[in-house]
Amino acid sequence: AQRVTQPEKLLSVFKGAPVELKCNYSYSGSPELFWYVQYSRQRLQLLLRHISRESIKGFTADLNKGETSFHLKKPFAQEEDSAMYYCALHTNAGKSTFGDGTTLTVKP
Amino acid sequence: DAMVIQNPRYQVTQFGKPVTLSCSQTLNHNVMYWYQQKSSQAPKLLFHYYDKDFNNEADTPDNFQSRRPNTSFCFLDIRSPGLGDAAMYLCATSRDLQSSYNEQFFGPGTRLTVL
Numbered sequence: 001a002q003r004v005t006q007p008e009k010l011l012s013v014f015k016g017a018p019v020e021l022k023c024n025y026s027y028s029g030s031p032e033l034f035w036y037v038q039y040s041r042q043r044l045q046l047l048l049r050h051i052s053r054e055s056i057k058g059f060t061a062d063l064n065k066g067e068t069s070f071h072l073k074k075p076f077a078q079e080e081d082s083a084m085y086y087c088a089l090h091t092n093a094g095k096s097t098f099g100d101g102t103t104l105t106v107k108p
Numbered sequence: 109d110a111m112v113i114q115n116p117r118y119q120v121t122q123f124g125k126p127v128t129l130s131c132s133q134t135l136n137h138n139v140m141y142w143y144q145q146k147s148s149q150a151p152k153l154l155f156h157y158y159d160k161d162f163n164n165e166a167d168t169p170d171n172f173q174s175r176r177p178n179t180s181f182c183f184l185d186i187r188s189p190g191l192g193d194a195a196m197y198l199c200a201t202s203r204d205l206q207s208s209y210n211e212q213f214f215g216p217g218t219r220l221t222v223l
Contacts, residue, residue, distance in 0.1 A: 091205075
């Protein structure tokens with residue numbers, strides 16, 4: 001069975017501070033990990049995916065298979081980053097597992 | 109804009125009264141998903157369609173059914189809603205299941221209340 005764990009329900013940082021949202025997973029196959037974001041009163045949308053290895057809105061995430069982690073990082077948080085963030089694992093069989101989400105608040 | 113649309117946005121039903129939630133997409137994606145999300149919890153996959161092939165999750169109750177009459181539309185039927193079925197129901201699509209095409213696009217959700 002696959003599992004995604006986001007240990008922090010709430011995370012609060014000040015503007016300009018670094019931020020890291022943690023995600024750990026368990027999956028016996030080759031994982032495909034994603035971060036989705038939900039801004040206030042908006043729908044869930046993709047932030048980034050591990051295979052693209054790109055930076056989106058200053059966020060990066062590296063898949064660490066040894067630690068089974070896919071933590072989301074940003075060196076300098078902005079107020080507009082305040083949102084709910086979900087880590088997710090998708091398989092090519094169509095099975096999708098989401099973490100419980102982390103609410104990030106960036107204070108001015 | 110191409111998108112995923114869910115109707116209605118809010119649905120109130122009575123205990124035991126069948127209810128249908130609707131999802132449509134203009135993305136022409138092969139895969140459509142239904143998720144249940146309860147307060148402060150993760151979206152939980154109920155089932156997905158790959159084209160016309162229906163794939164049920166093992167722990168999805170029989171009370172939940174789905175129909176996909178064509179590429180654009182997918183319905184979630186709850187045959188006898190219980191109080192525990194009150195939740196946000198999310199519809200999502202992806203172009204395919206394979207890597208590089210499996211990013212999911214979400215609708216705004218339908219919030220179901222069971223009285």
